[in-house]
Amino acid sequence: xxxxxxxxxxxxxxxxxxxxxxxxxxxxxxxxxxxxxxxxxxxxxxxxxxxxxxxxxxxxxxxxxxxxxxxxxxxxxxxxxxxxxxxxxxxxxxxxxxxxxxxxxxxxxxxxxxxxxxxxxxxxxxxxxxxxxxxxxxxxxxxxxxxxxxxxxxxxxxxxxxxxxxxxxxxxxxxxxxxxxxxxxxxxxxxxxxxxxxxxxxxxxxxxxxxxxxxxxxxxxxxxxxxxxxxxxxxxxxxxxxxxxxxxxxxxxxxxxxxxxxxxxxxxxxxxxxxxxxxxxxxxxxxxxxxxxxxxxxxxxxxxxxxxxxxxxxxxxxxxxxxxxxxxxxxxxxxxxxxxxxxxxxxxxxxxxxxxxxxxxxxxxxxxxxxxxxxxxxxxxxxxxxxxxxxxxxxxxxxxxxxxxxxxxxxxxxxxxxxxxxxxxxxxxxxxxxxxxxxxxxxxxxxxxxxxxxxxxxxxxxxxxxxxxxxxxxxxxxxxxxxxxxxxxxxxxxxxxxxxxxxxxxxxxxxxxxxxxxxxxxxxxxxxxxxxxxxxxxxxxxxxxxxxxxxxxxxxxxxxxxxxxxxxxxxxxxxxxxxxxxxxxxxxxxxxxxxxxxxxxxxxxxxxxxxxxxxxxxxxxxxxxxxxxxxxxxxxxxxxxxxxxxxxxxxxxxxxxxxxxxxxxxxxxxxxxxxxxxxxxxxxxxxxxxxxxxxxxxxxxxxxxxxxxxxx
Amino acid sequence: xxxxxxxxxxxxxxxxxxxxxxxxxxxxxxxxxxxxxxxxxxxxxxxxxxxxxxxxxxxxxxxxx
Numbered sequence: 001x002x003x004x005x006x007x008x009x010x011x012x013x014x015x016x017x018x019x020x021x022x023x024x025x026x027x028x029x030x031x032x033x034x035x036x037x038x039x040x041x042x043x044x045x046x047x048x049x050x051x052x053x054x055x056x057x058x059x060x061x062x063x064x065x066x067x068x069x070x071x072x073x074x075x076x077x078x079x080x081x082x083x084x085x086x087x088x089x090x091x092x093x094x095x096x097x098x099x100x101x102x103x104x105x106x107x108x109x110x111x112x113x114x115x116x117x118x119x120x121x122x123x124x125x126x127x128x129x130x131x132x133x134x135x136x137x138x139x140x141x142x143x144x145x146x147x148x149x150x151x152x153x154x155x156x157x158x159x160x161x162x163x164x165x166x167x168x169x170x171x172x173x174x175x176x177x178x179x180x181x182x183x184x185x186x187x188x189x190x191x192x193x194x195x196x197x198x199x200x201x202x203x204x205x206x207x208x209x210x211x212x213x214x215x216x217x218x219x220x221x222x223x224x225x226x227x228x229x230x231x232x233x234x235x236x237x238x239x240x241x242x243x244x245x246x247x248x249x250x251x252x253x254x255x256x257x258x259x260x261x262x263x264x265x266x267x268x269x270x271x272x273x274x275x276x277x278x279x280x281x282x283x284x285x286x287x288x289x290x291x292x293x294x295x296x297x298x299x300x301x302x303x304x305x306x307x308x309x310x311x312x313x314x315x316x317x318x319x320x321x322x323x324x325x326x327x328x329x330x331x332x333x334x335x336x337x338x339x340x341x342x343x344x345x346x347x348x349x350x351x352x353x354x355x356x357x358x359x360x361x362x363x364x365x366x367x368x369x370x371x372x373x374x375x376x377x378x379x380x381x382x383x384x385x386x387x388x389x390x391x392x393x394x395x396x397x398x399x400x401x402x403x404x405x406x407x408x409x410x411x412x413x414x415x416x417x418x419x420x421x422x423x424x425x426x427x428x429x430x431x432x433x434x435x436x437x438x439x440x441x442x443x444x445x446x447x448x449x450x451x452x453x454x455x456x457x458x459x460x461x462x463x464x465x466x467x468x469x470x471x472x473x474x475x476x477x478x479x480x481x482x483x484x485x486x487x488x489x490x491x492x493x494x495x496x497x498x499x500x501x502x503x504x505x506x507x508x509x510x511x512x513x514x515x516x517x518x519x520x521x522x523x524x525x526x527x528x529x530x531x532x533x534x535x536x537x538x539x540x541x542x543x544x545x546x547x548x549x550x551x552x553x554x555x556x557x558x559x560x561x562x563x564x565x566x567x568x569x570x571x572x573x574x575x576x577x578x579x580x581x582x583x584x585x586x587x588x589x590x591x592x593x594x595x596x597x598x599x600x601x602x603x604x605x606x607x608x609x610x611x612x613x614x615x616x617x618x619x620x621x622x623x624x625x626x627x628x629x630x631x632x633x634x635x636x637x638x639x640x641x642x643x644x645x646x647x648x649x650x651x652x653x654x655x656x657x658x659x660x661x662x663x664x665x666x667x668x669x670x671x672x673x674x675x676x677x678x679x680x681x682x683x684x685x686x687x688x689x690x691x692x693x694x695x696x697x698x699x700x701x702x703x704x705x706x707x708x709x710x711x712x
Numbered sequence: 713x714x715x716x717x718x719x720x721x722x723x724x725x726x727x728x729x730x731x732x733x734x735x736x737x738x739x740x741x742x743x744x745x746x747x748x749x750x751x752x753x754x755x756x757x758x759x760x761x762x763x764x765x766x767x768x769x770x771x772x773x774x775x776x777x
Contacts, residue, residue, distance in 0.1 A: 289754070514773075
């Protein structure tokens with residue numbers, strides 16, 4: 001383990017705010033331009049309107065930046081919050097943190113929901129939210145010591161560069177006797193040298209005596225932290241019990257916690273087996289249903305697809321408790337021990353790999369034509385150690401590989417590397433280059449949107465083709481599902497606030513497999529309800545998985561099984577019991593709807609947030625190439641003839657491709673109209689004044705942004 | 713005999729997952745089952761033959777990551 005050398009440059013004592021019904025009602029602000037540390041009260045109106053978590057993050061970020069703020073301007077803030085329900089031990093998924101900042105990829109607000117102990121430890125140390133602004137002159141470490149009630153800043157000379165070694169060293173440095181008391185947030189060299197750097201949040205695995213990691217992956221929050229020269233943020237807290245969050249009704253919390261955990265313990269082994277294989281169970285299911293991204297989202301299935309799924313990882317994962325929060329029954333954060341990389345700085349050394357999860361297996365496996373489970377492990381390991389988002393890495397390399405195979409880029413551009421699909425050695429080499437900011441990896445690390453520009457302007461590549469096959473929207477790389485046959489999920493990605501991430505809406509099966517929402521209005525209703533409810537988890541400091549990945553045995557008998565209403569009721573009970581604010585399920589949606597619309601208007605403030613920014617590449621909508629069309633010819637021919645009444649007799653594949661495109665692009669526009677109307681937005685995708693008034697968002701600054709965009 | 717959750721069904725040679733699901737209420741949204749612990753998806757329901765003494769668990773609607 002590396003020797004730590006920290007020089008204290010600032011220290012302030014503080015009196016820890018007592019938790020009251022899930023809240024401290026205090027926020028911590030650190031300005032790195034001046035090393036100013038301040039603690040402020042959170043206004044009751046902010047609490048009522050924004051609830052916590054992502055809601056708090058967005059409000060403070062809104063107030064930190066102007067409409068012209070760029071991601072690397074000092075005033076850009078990183079906000080990290082838990083939420084009123086975060087930190088409830090034993091409640092499944094009850095320990096999440098939400099990170100928000102202006103994204104290097106999208107230039108708009110990005111949010112990431114992440115496990116590990118940091119969020120609860122920070123809250124129990126006295127702060128519902130922490131906000132970091134400014135930029136340090138030298139690399140620093142921020143230390144929030146909730147036990148000693150001190151905030152400290154350290155200059156951090158000669159710390160390990162990779163996130164794994166750094167986090168482990170800091171954990172033992174700050175509490176060598178009780179490392180479980182420490183949680184570390186850190187980026188890594190990849191975050192310094194790419195636009196999609198992630199943040200690693202740690203938790204200490206006491207039985208195994210090792211530091212474990214979860215990632216705030218999306219949108220480059222790690223890149224922002226690295227740009228501020230913050231090497232790590234450390235929180236230290238002691239023991240946690242159900243009383244620590246000081247709920248209004250302790251017995252109520254115990255009751256609903258026991259019910260939810262008991263149900264998961266009983267049913268998970270018969271359903272998803274999350275506690276055994278995590279989300280790797282999704283790989284074979286997607287592969288069987290033609291939804292697993294293969295070779296840059298060209299195809300949805302591959303004969304070797306199962307090789308990067310649960311059948312294999314079930315045998316490789318180390319057995320033991322893998323909850324990223326204390327007592328979580330879902331416990332899906334699996335790991336592989338004694339893995340030996342074949343490349344890079346850890347070549348030949350035994351390491352622990354936290355993962356893979358579905359997104360990594362699909363994005364860095366099948367989407368790259370790689371079906372070697374150990375290659376996926378190595379990519380997973382290095383992305384985490386370097387602080388790189390595995391989703392953006394997988395989708396970006398997939399794009400590059402297709403460009404290479406189509407001759408849009410050549411060996412001349414890649415530094416001589418063969419980047420054909422399936423070339424795992426060179427995929428790894430690209431990742432090492434990204435971390436160092438060297439070679440062609442430095443170009444890939446800019447993200448797909450910038451790569452398209454560079455390839456067109458500097459390499460002379462075909463722009464139209466790259467617009468079709470570059471899987472990004474709003475500047476963010478797609479997460480790992482094929483959406484061509486699900487119009488609702490095309491909207492789930494294209495109409496998502498931060499870009500194409502599935503945490504807002506995942507409707508592929510309801511739409512494509514079950515045809516459960518046949519009309520535009522049905523789809524629009526789903527694209528209202530699901531994003532609103534899913535948003536609620538990030539307001540409260542919770543994980544979404546316990547809601548609908550393990551469901552009651554009688555759930556299929558309910559009117560709308562996809563909503564898992566029994567669990568929604570439990571969440572309302574939990575919220576009521578913790579906060580003392582009595583709520584019903586519909587109230588949860590209203591909480592989210594306010595924050596959701598606020599984020600949309602925030603996008604508008606930053607120069608986005610209109611229809612022009614809600615587009616998706618055609619690869620997400622239908623077949624771009626004749627090979628893709630032919631791979632699903634029966635389906636597409638049937639669509640043309642039966643759904644769209646097109647006479648295809650005498651049409652060649654090229655003609656059918658064009659006819660299908662015209663119809664499908666028109667459908668996406670019709671869906672967009674229906675969703676905007678359902679959400680109470682104008683036809684340009686802007687919340688109406690009536691909508692913001694209904695949601696209590698009619699602050700002067702909000703109305704001013706609307707006015708500037710022609711909505712009064 | 714085949715066990716599906718808490719129900720017992722008669723087994724016969726060549727019985728498939730599709731046939732079993734037809735005998736169970738409220739399986740419209742069933743896209744995946746576990747057959748003796750192994751995942752089987754709906755495209756394979758018609759062709760997957762169930763051995764005698766098998767246990768089947770019906771997975772809830774796939775919900776994404």
